[in-house]
Every structure is written in C-alpha cells, then in structure tokens.
C-alpha cells in the first residue's frame with residue numbers, strides 16, 4: 073500500500089516538474105542591467121565581453137559600449153541573474169560592477 077502511494081506521488085511529482093519546465097513562471101521578467109567594465113579598453117575586449125555574455129542561457133540583448141566602458145545586458149531573470157553575468161565577465165578576465 074505504501075508502495076502504491078509512493079508511486080502515485082512520484083508520478084505526480086514528475087508531472088508537476090514537467091509542467092513547471094514548460095510554463096514560464098508568472099514572476100519571471102526581462103531585466104536590463106548596466107555593468108561597468110573598466111578593463112575593457114579595445115575592440116578585442118569588446119568582442120570577448122560580448123561572447124562571454126551571449127553564451128549565457130537567458131541573455132537576450134548585449135549592448136557593449138567601448139567608449140563608455142560599460143555593457144547593457146537584457147536578460148530573462150528566470151534563467152539567469154546579475155550575479156551570473158558578473159561571474160561570466162570575471163571568468164573572461166573583465167571584472168564588472170552594476171552601475172544601475
């Protein structure tokens with residue numbers, strides 16, 4: 073009997089998890105953040121930064137401004153976070169901080 077209950081619960085849990093992965097959570101939103109990247113000084117830096125951010129799942133728009141030494145990133149906050157963006161930039165060799 074306990075086994076049956078467990079199996080039913082397991083089936084329910086699997087179905088619930090599957091539903092969650094298909095439905096975009098109501099609290100998910102597109103966010104835009106501007107990150108200051110003071111070590112970005114030339115074109116190749118700009119390309120590295122764009123690539124480092126673009127490969128993150130959830131990143132939608134990357135607007136790198138070399139002259140401003142910053143990058144504006146639009147992302148889905150259900151898939152990624154500001155922290156993940158900062159970590160990706162740090163790993164690429166460009167420590168960044170949020171300006172707004």
Ligand SMILES: [Cu+2]
Pocket residue numbers: 112113114115116117118
């Ligand atoms: Cu450079």
